[in-house]
Amino acid sequence: MDFLDRNINFNALLKFSHISHSTQQHLKRVYSSFAICMLVAAAGAYVNVVLQLLQGSFLSFAGSLGMMIWLMCTPHSQETEKKRLGILAGFAFFSGVGLGPVLNLCISINPSALYAQRRRFLFLGGILLSALSLLLLSSLVNIFIGSVLLFKCTCTSVCWYIGLLVHRSAGQVWIRLI
Numbered sequence: 152m153d154f155l156d157r158n159i160n161f162n163a164l165l166k167f168s169h170i171s172h173s174t175q176q177h178l179k180r181v182y183s184s185f186a187i188c189m190l191v192a193a194a195g196a197y198v199n200v201v202l203q204l205l206q207g208s209f210l211s212f213a214g215s216l217g218m219m220i221w222l223m224c225t226p227h228s229q230e231t232e233k234k235r236l237g238i239l240a241g242f243a244f245f246s247g248v249g250l251g252p253v254l255n256l257c258i259s260i261n262p263s264a265l266y267a268q269r270r271r272f273l274f275l276g277g278i279l280l281s282a283l284s285l286l287l288l289s290s291l292v293n294i295f296i297g298s299v300l301l302f303k304c305t306c307t308s309v310c311w312y313i314g315l316l317v318h319r320s321a322g323q324v325w326i327r328l329i
């Protein structure tokens with residue numbers, strides 16, 4: 152079955168008049184579990200950043216991977232619903248702990264660098280990362296297409312990596328200047 156041959160009723164996507172009771176209950180459970188996961192992930196990030204516990208990044212990775220595999224191996228039934236929610240909360244906690252180093256990096260950046268007079272390299276990072284994302288996507292597409300032109304374009308990505316290195320080193324110099 153081809154995914155393009157399906158009959159999709161696009162008018163149903165824009166109709167919000169009536170949602171069945173079972174769908175309402177399902178959406179309530181989904182968004183409640185999402186909210187719980189966000190709170191637990193925030194607690195995990197707090198534990199890492201403020202209390203400086205669980206600083207090892209491998210520990211958070213192993214915990215997240217273990218919880219994810221445990222969640223996949225636990226059968227879904229009415230009896231295991233609370234157990235699965237607890238495992239999901241554990242996964243969210245370790246994911247929050249894994250975000251700690253990124254949050255520490257964001258906290259360590261001096262915000263006065265945004266107000267500096269010389270802003271030559273300020274927005275260079277966004278452009279370079281967007282270009283790198285595009286090159287990564289095109290190299291993945293090129294696996295299936297096999298285009299010589301796409302191959303040559305992705306080979307020039309070394310220049311983009313050098314540009315990103317210049318941006319990162321310039322950012323460190325800017326932080327030290329201010």
